[in-house]
Amino acid sequence: MTPEELEAARDRTIEDVVAGGLRVLFCGINPGLMSGATGHHFARPGNRFWPVLHASGFTPRQLKPSEQRELLTYGLGITNVAARTTARADELSQEELREGGRILREKVRHHAPRWLAVVGVTAYRVAFDDRTAKVGPQERTIGATRIWVLPNPSGLNAHWSAAAMAEEFGRLRAAASRDDDVTPDPGTGTGTGTGTGSS
Template sequence: MADAPAPARAGRLTDLIADDLPLLLVGINPGLSSARAGHHFATPGSRLWPALYRAGFTPRRLTGQEDAELLRYGVGITCIVRRPTVRAAELSKDELVAGGRTLRRRVRARRPVWLALLGVTGYRAAFGVPDAVVGPQEETIGGTRIWVLPNPSGLNAHYPPAALAREFTRLRLATGMPDLSGIPGSAP
């Protein structure tokens, strides 16, 4: 795991990644609380963890401190830009474009089957696709298919928790990954 960052703005989160994962989740960049904690999506109210569970990617609702457990379920996490900020809006366009280039290199080296970007705005900026929408994308990176999910930030009012879970479920179904949730009625 990553060493404790000090100060948080200088902290870097360690990628949770392995070769040939079925799914690699990609956040825009770490928030300050995640950098400080040394875990991805570590804010207690993060909507990522309930969405992953309700969509069937995990057998229970994990927390940010349990982020490394995702690897056992075939899911990894990285980010476009490694610099922690309070809000992604603090990132420059140049940072996002450079982060997109670096991300492509990581993807080519690790070869996940699916790459899921958490936020259409970050994807548009980093990949130069201004009209992209949530869902599967035509672009691939090598053999890796790309899907854009809504940003799980609580600031994303367009996607309340149930709608967020539906979008995550669409991705899980596309990947062919099994429903691990055990929630009645969640399997296709």
């Protein structure tokens, strides 16, 4: 990919990987230039999303960005807070992130994933107007969808090692696996455990 090809991808949008009723809908901040050029989420070689997704147990092998549609077979998907492709996330305005958060909430209400996982606490704080949010599960919900804030897997995020990131992703995976062990009780509408909760 030449610098000219990457620059030509600026301000593009790429399609979500999404379906109704997913276990986890991962939400990036916005697509980078490599993603805009290829149409694949988290496509930059230094981005740790795909390795961490595998290391945390969400996928049985490390997928390539070009295999992103395979995520749907595992009940996973990808969207973004802001749709516009940029070289760096800090090129987005606060207004873009807030508007992206509004659109994201509508998208989540429509597709109803069990969990929305926002990768990037700073973007989450702006998009959801929650200045004190920290990485981890949030009290806020969108309908029945629960929210988990994950560290940004960008290679520029030096605050988190790949191992620490995989551990946090793994906490979400364990929570999503516990959901798999709960089925509705037809008599009461509440959940009944059907498994051990282990993953």
